[in-house]
């Protein structure tokens with residue numbers, strides 16, 4: 001672990017009107033590592049993902065990329081760094097076909113004219129490489145099943161060979177087989193040196209692929225564990241607040257700041 | 260490249276369950292395939308059913324009106340119809356751009372009136388050369404669209420409110436401009452008048468356009484097919500391409516023969532067709548057009564993909580304002596005047612309703628992300644056929660209003676139903 005983390009967040013704070021969605025959150029992920037992000041509904045997991053992906057930037061806090069301070073103000077900034085995201089709601093255009101969604105915002109063109117053949121060819125190659133079987137890449141995604149839509153969203157995130165992959169509850173809509181397929185995929189890209197932040201409620205998934213687990217509770221860090229040593233019960237009690245973990249990550253003023 | 264495989268098997272103690280998994284997974288994909296095949300069949304049916312129904316409806320309308328008045332299908336009436344559709348049709352193409360991003364522009368009728376009045380005042384009252392007055396009138400439409408777009412996209416005012424206010428503001432401005440002079444007659448030999456009066460008398464013109472259109476279609480389709488085949492991808496079969504080409508040729512040449520039996524190819528129709536071809540190309544084949552569709556399919560998805568949502572919104576209202584102004588020049592051209600009476604009519608919403616109805620009848624959805632400029636051609640022919648038929652029969656305005664409103668309601672109801680059917684199929 002001599003390398004600096006590829007992505008490090010410090011003191012991330014974000015407020016929506018009266019709701020403190022994130023308070024002084026710290027999180028780091030290294031290349032070739034899967035960090036699971038656990039926490040109850042409303043803990044701020046999706047908000048943290050949107051901070052990193054530039055969809056809704058933080059009010060306060062710093063983001064370091066490969067040891068350098070960076071600003072992520074727009075989705076474009078995150079793309080440019082090499083951060084890819086699979087959002088909880090998938091963020092797909094239902095009326096566009098699979099190819100259109102895969103290349104949304106980064107179409108292949110010649111002087112503005114779409115090169116549909118090349119995009120379709122690459123889409124097929126990508127699907128094949130990921131052993132994702134979508135029978136026809138020209139069907140609007142609205143006509144796909146939930147699992148297929150998820151597969152398309154994941155393929156899209158892997159398309160630009162990102163360095164950091166953010167997955168917001170990617171297994172929630174999947175069946176058992178599809179989940180195991182996805183977990184295999186996560187391990188694969190991890191082994192190729194990608195850094196992954198995986199949000200999941202499923203302790204089995206976390207135990208299967210994650211190296212570390214970071215727990216958020218009411219918008220704050222509430223524990224950081226090594227998956228190989230922690231028990232499921234420890235994670236759960238940290239999520240539910242039964243155990244208030246005094247982890248180095250938590251800043252001191254927390255108790256006063258919280259009403 | 261099979262990744263997954265080696266890694267899966269490599270995991271200690273995981274080989275057993277995963278093999279079983281693999282088998283289950285295969286069955287899962289087969290289920291997906293079957294489910295998907297059903298979806299596609301339903302989707303194709305759905306995609307083709309709308310236009311076919313409308314064409315069937317159009318044929319019924321034509322037969323009924325022809326039965327009531329045998330002048331209806333005369334070359335003269337059909338030729339006039341092909342010119343009369345253009346003003347409304349151009350406005351409706353602008354509406355399509357806005358509908359595609361799931362918004363609405365209620366001001367187009369007023370803006371078209373404003374453009375006609377601006378042209379007449381500048382050219383006739385102030386002696387500005389016609390070409391310059393045309394450019395200014397169209398630019399006024401663009402600017403008005405930009406104004407609406409900025410209020411909507413950057414201040415977040417709902418588009419229907421912005422453009423509803425616009426409807427009144429621009430209509431007021433038109434009446435104000437015309438207030439001093441009353442009715443302004445435009446030069447009957449001039450550029451704008453010739454937009455609707457000029458016909459290419461030579462029979463060759465209409466045939467050439469029909470032939471070029473058909474040849475252009477078949478060449479483009481075959482070229483795309485061969486590119487797809489070269490890359491080993493499926494595309495429309497040769498047979499389907501020829502079938503479509505054949506149908507297109509029949510319609511194009513029948514229209515050409517009919518037009519030539521009157522005064523030949525109208526300039527207005529030629530301009531309309533060019534606008535349709537260009538706007539369809541931009542929307543379907545360019546990177547920019549893809550952004551427009553993306554916005555209609557999911558604003559948030561488009562934003563997260565890095566698309567400048569606000570800019571596209573403003574641009575769409577600019578397109579709609581511009582085409583409303585161009586359409587307005589065709590309306591003024593048809594009347595060879597701009598008057599307070601026609602300005603009031605433009606503000607009354609008849610043109611607006613006809614334009615929306617034309618777009619929606621042809622298959623452009625009010626719910627965004629689905630539609631095409633070509634839908635306008637089909638829709639506006641239906642709308643104008645009804646209007647023309649009722650005109651021939653001397654049906655009074657009151658009844659025409661009710662029928663036009665009823666047609667619009669039927670079209671949007673069909674749109675809503677088809678959307679619901681799709682939503683039901685789309686997600687389990």
Ligand SMILES: Nc1ncnc2c1ncn2[C@@H]1O[C@H](COP(=O)(O)OP(=O)(O)O)[C@@H](O)[C@H]1O
Nearest residue numbers: 016019021039040041042043044045046047048
């Ligand atoms: N756009 C928003 N506007 C207002 N409140 C929000 C918004 N997004 C999230 N929140 C609030 O922030 C908190 C954290 O939400 P979220 O990050 O979605 O939680 P999680 O993904 O962990 O379930 C919740 O209380 C939620 O209501």
Ligand SMILES: [Mg+2]
Nearest residue numbers: 045046047088
């Ligand atoms: Mg969430």
